[in-house]
Amino acid sequence: MTFSEQIISIIKRIPRGKVATYGQIAALAGNxxxxxxxxxxxxxxxxxxxxxxxxxxxxxxxxxxKPGQGYEEQRVMLESEGVEFDLYGRVDMERYRWKP
DNA sequence: AACCTGACTTCGG
DNA sequence: TCCGAAGCCAGGT
Structure with a gap:
């Protein structure tokens, strides 16, 4: 498995209604x-x-x-899965972070 | 092989 | 808690 393939397979495992950070994924992939x-x-x-x-x-x-660069789309996608955003556009990591 | 880019992360002030 | 600087990875040119 190459690093790239690891990343792909890991991202595919993220369940609905949960989120992961770039660093977290990289770490799971071994880097x-x-x-x-x-x-x-x-x-x-x-x-x-x-x-x-x-x-x-x-x-x-x-x-x-950035707004107009995919921000709205991503936000809508997440909200449709139940992820909530605060007034600053941040999510409660303690609550939505994906813990494998 | 060097240099650049990209939706980042971490640490110090 | 917020901002800026420095560090890091893979792929393309």
Whole structure:
């Protein structure tokens, strides 16, 4: 299994209504420092691999996409799964973080 | 092989 | 708790 394949399979395991951080995924794939590599993968494979990319957010518990660049879409996707956002667009990690 | 990019993370002030 | 700087990874050019 290559690092990239690990990332793909891991993201596919994230259950509905839960979210994971880039760093968390990288760590599960065996590379605690590979958060940025995860980003690259989402860019290259989110379309063809049918990944639940919307369940991946940053460590602060918020969506990293900019409004008009996919932010709204991701937020709607998550809310439709039951994930709630506060006034600052952050989610309660203690409650929604995916714990494998 | 060097350099750049990207939806990050961590640490110090 | 918030902001900026520095560090890190994989793939493409």
């Amino acid at each position: 605690p420092r590979g958060a940025r590599a995860v980003i690259w993968l989402l860019h290259s494979s989110s379309g063809k691999e049918k990944l639940p990319w919307h369940r991946v957010i940053n460590g602060k518990g918020q969506i990293s996409l």
